[in-house]
Amino acid sequence: IHIAATTGDCEALISLCCDHQPDIIMISASMPGINNTKPYRHIAAEFPGTGIIIMADDSDAETIIALKTAGDFAWMCGSATEEKIVATMLTVQDTNHLSRRSFMNL
Numbered sequence: 001i002h003i004a005a006t007t008g009d010c011e012a013l014i015s016l017c018c019d020h021q022p023d024i025i026m027i028s029a030s031m032p033g034i035n036n037t038k039p040y041r042h043i044a045a046e047f048p049g050t051g052i053i054i055m056a057d058d059s060d061a062e063t064i065i066a067l068k069t070a071g072d073f074a075w076m077c078g079s080a081t082e083e084k085i086v087a088t089m090l091t092v093q094d095t096n097h098l099s100r101r102s103f104m105n106l
Contacts (some may be wrong), residue, residue, distance in 0.1 A: 001089060008032065017047050024092055028078075029056040040073055051092035055080075 004020040007013050010031055017025065027040065044052055054075040074092045076084060 001086065014043065014046070017043065017050060021047075022050055024051040024053060024089055026053045026055060026089075029054050029060060029075075044073070051095075053088055053092055 004022055005016045007016055008031060013025070013027070013031075016022075025043070027043075040052055040054060043050070052073045054073050055078050056075055058077045058079050074088055076088055080088070
């Protein structure tokens with residue numbers, strides 16, 4: 001696993017995706033500029049070969065419910081262990097080319 005870049009800004013994220021063409025991006029559900037699933041869908045449409053994992057705060061029930069309902073992205077709680085994060089990343093990488101809609105809470 002190689003971390004190509006980090007950012008705390010939604011607009012910079014899109015620019016970094018253009019520059020690096022990552023296999024996977026991890027996005028905090030609390031990133032400034034993101035308050036619903038629309039930005040995730042925009043990124044998924046613009047970068048169809050990139051898997052998306054959304055990190056939600058454990059106490060953010062509204063976001064977790066929205067992510068479960070959307071079903072388009074892998075997601076996990078922010079308290080996930082390192083092993084869970086790596087396993088999710090590997091699963092997303094392996095399944096990304098098969099079906100984006102197969103992601104749920106991995």
